[in-house]
Amino acid sequence: MQQVFTKAMARNIFIGGAGFFLIIYLLLTYDTFQQIPVRDHASNMTPSVLRGKYLFDTNDCIGCHTVNGEGAYFAPELGNVYKRRGPDFIKAWIRSQPTGVPGRRQMPNFNFNDEQLNDISAYLQWLSNIDTNNWPPNIEG
Amino acid sequence: MNYQSQRVAKPYFIAALGLFVGQIVFGLIAGLQYLYGTFLFPAIPFDVVHMSHTNLLIVWLLMAFMGAAYFIVPEEAQTELYSPKLALITFWVFLSAGAVTILSYLLVPYAKLAAMTGNAVLPTMGRGYLEQPLPIKVGIVLVALSLLFNVTMTLIKGRKTSINFILVGSLWGLALLFLPAFYFPHDTVKASYGWWWVVHGWVEGDWELILGALLGFILIKMTGVDREIIEKWIYIIVAMTLISGLVGIGHHYYFTGAPAYWLWIGSIFSALEPIPFMLLIAFSFKTLLQRRREHPNKAAMLWAMGTPIMAFLGAGLWGFIITLAPVQYYIHGTNFTAAHGHLAFYGAYAMIALSIISYAMPLLRGRTANSMLAQRWEMTGFWVMALSMIAMTLALTGAGIVTTFLQRAAEVPQGFMQVQDKSRIFFWIREFAGVSFFIGLLIYLRSFFFTGEYEYSTEVKQALSK
Numbered sequence: 001m002q003q004v005f006t007k008a009m010a011r012n013i014f015i016g017g018a019g020f021f022l023i024i025y026l027l028l029t030y031d032t033f034q035q036i037p038v039r040d041h042a043s044n045m046t047p048s049v050l051r052g053k054y055l056f057d058t059n060d061c062i063g064c065h066t067v068n069g070e071g072a073y074f075a076p077e078l079g080n081v082y083k084r085r086g087p088d089f090i091k092a093w094i095r096s097q098p099t100g101v102p103g104r105r106q107m108p109n110f111n112f113n114d115e116q117l118n119d120i121s122a123y124l125q126w127l128s129n130i131d132t133n134n135w136p137p138n139i140e141g
Numbered sequence: 142m143n144y145q146s147q148r149v150a151k152p153y154f155i156a157a158l159g160l161f162v163g164q165i166v167f168g169l170i171a172g173l174q175y176l177y178g179t180f181l182f183p184a185i186p187f188d189v190v191h192m193s194h195t196n197l198l199i200v201w202l203l204m205a206f207m208g209a210a211y212f213i214v215p216e217e218a219q220t221e222l223y224s225p226k227l228a229l230i231t232f233w234v235f236l237s238a239g240a241v242t243i244l245s246y247l248l249v250p251y252a253k254l255a256a257m258t259g260n261a262v263l264p265t266m267g268r269g270y271l272e273q274p275l276p277i278k279v280g281i282v283l284v285a286l287s288l289l290f291n292v293t294m295t296l297i298k299g300r301k302t303s304i305n306f307i308l309v310g311s312l313w314g315l316a317l318l319f320l321p322a323f324y325f326p327h328d329t330v331k332a333s334y335g336w337w338w339v340v341h342g343w344v345e346g347d348w349e350l351i352l353g354a355l356l357g358f359i360l361i362k363m364t365g366v367d368r369e370i371i372e373k374w375i376y377i378i379v380a381m382t383l384i385s386g387l388v389g390i391g392h393h394y395y396f397t398g399a400p401a402y403w404l405w406i407g408s409i410f411s412a413l414e415p416i417p418f419m420l421l422i423a424f425s426f427k428t429l430l431q432r433r434r435e436h437p438n439k440a441a442m443l444w445a446m447g448t449p450i451m452a453f454l455g456a457g458l459w460g461f462i463i464t465l466a467p468v469q470y471y472i473h474g475t476n477f478t479a480a481h482g483h484l485a486f487y488g489a490y491a492m493i494a495l496s497i498i499s500y501a502m503p504l505l506r507g508r509t510a511n512s513m514l515a516q517r518w519e520m521t522g523f524w525v526m527a528l529s530m531i532a533m534t535l536a537l538t539g540a541g542i543v544t545t546f547l548q549r550a551a552e553v554p555q556g557f558m559q560v561q562d563k564s565r566i567f568f569w570i571r572e573f574a575g576v577s578f579f580i581g582l583l584i585y586l587r588s589f590f591f592t593g594e595y596e597y598s599t600e601v602k603q604a605l606s607k
Binding site: 102 | 174175177178179182183186187188189191192251252255256260261264266267268269272303325327328329330331333334336369372373374376377379380381383384387388390391394395396397398399400401402403404406470471473474475476478479548549550554555556557558561
């Protein structure tokens with residue numbers, strides 16, 4: 001058996017298998033990138049949405065929250081928070097942090113002004129319209 | 142140890158263990174904040190603790206992998222390292238970059254850190270594991286280039302073994318797969334898709350090659366089994382890793398905005414991802430049974446045999462449970478994923494790092510193996526850490542199940558914090574398991590402070606007197 005199946009054959013399976021599936025993956029990626037802008041309505045990414053996204057990233061929101069299930073599991077899902085809570089609640093909530101309730105999980109106050117809050121709300125609205133194959137299963141995220 | 146230049150591995154291993162301690166401390170703080178949200182707030186908010194915990198994990202594992210490379214590549218190539226001096230300079234650069242990163246997280250608000258470091262010019266910050274400011278990311282690339290130059294030149298001038306090809310090749314892969322950290326498009330869906338090139342590419346692809354090379358090296362050295370047989374096994378294992386794992390990346394694309402065909406492709410191929418871990422178990426135990434010598438470093442052998450089993454449980458079994466699309470629909474983004482992440486990172490990568498440290502450190506300190514007293518402390522540390530990590534995994538799994546049934550699959554779904562409150566018992570178990578893990582780590586570290594080496598005559602005498 002050891003003579004029949006040599007190390008060189010094992011190496012060739014490794015190189016051939018890796019190469020074959022890498023090509024398959026690249027082709028699928030090309031197709032996916034054609035479809036993404038349609039599925040997430042990329043044309044709706046207004047300057048306000050982009051500003052909101054920048055604030056979202058540079059304040060490390062996914063350090064506690066998830067977006068479409070990705071991030072940390074310390075705080076609620078934000079991919080659909082716009083549909084769950086609506087813009088007014090979201091802005092008021094961010095403004096009123098931290099709650100300071102003893103023992104409760106705390107969110108920092110980021111000192112956003114009204115325009116920045118509108119931008120973040122616009123980004124969350126854009127996020128909530130991505131076609132995520134019907135995830136999450138319900139509005140609670 | 143046959144070559145003087147292998148000594149540069151020593152500071153890498155020591156720093157890796159120091160950073161490991163830091164990672165666990167932040168883990169304990171994060172676990173406590175799950176229970177007492179006001180703990181250390183607002184001085185260190187949860188996200189800062191979280192990124193310190195995960196970044197220290199990555200840095201200490203990379204430290205250990207680099208140390209392993211500087212130790213193994215010269216030995217396999219049967220020649221001195223191309224430039225030990227460069228390796229030492231690189232060590233200090235990498236260690237300082239790591240320290241600066243963690244301190245900047247702790248001392249500067251994240252948004253200010255982004256503003257200070259040119260994030261507006263080329264945005265890269267605000268993604269899991271890749272939170273580092275731009276200059277640090279550039280520094281990581283330079284450190285990687287220095288490592289690659291050094292080990293590749295060593296490989297070129299020396300003997301070319303399959304272990305060395307796989308190890309050096311996977312280090313190239315590790316560096317290349319970090320480059321998507323600089324690709325952060327506005328489109329959140331594309332950004333998430335590309336983020337997985339780094340994260341999945343490392344932990345479910347390239348790092349498994351590093352794991353295979355390291356385990357292969359350790360077993361060649363410790364069992365005396367024919368290199369040809371071991372290297373053939375490793376090629377088959379890493380072949381299965383990439384055949385299943387390359388397209389298996391699709392299990393991250395189910396619900397993030399990518400097309401629906403990933404539900405099928407991701408499910409089918411990621412279901413195959415446990416296979417290389419099963420092969421790893423078969424390979425290591427078959428090799429153990431066919432050993433031609435009894436190596437006195439029993440502790441290193443315990444690590445080397447424990448790694449495939451724990452890696453299979455964490456990456457293989459826990460990964461499989463959550464990977465099929467219809468299941469992940471309800472489990473995605475719950476603590477079930479955190480359970481899988483903890484056991485997989487520890488079982489596969491922390492344990493292979495501790496395996497190579499266990500094998501190499503006695504040699505670097507001029508001993509074939511540590512005294513049996515030191516080894517008993519080390520093996521006690523092994524068991525306490527392994528069992529604690531399993532307990533932590535079960536606790537997080539419990540929390541994940543609570544979320545799945547009360548928030549996701551419930552007829553009347555409850556809100557996030559309501560459900561979190563009902564998971565408190567599991568968060569308590571997780572925290573106790575974390576403390577127990579930390580105790581295990583201290584027991585393990587204690588083993589390094591015994592002098593003296595393994596003495597055959599004493600051990601034989603003791604064995605006969607029983």
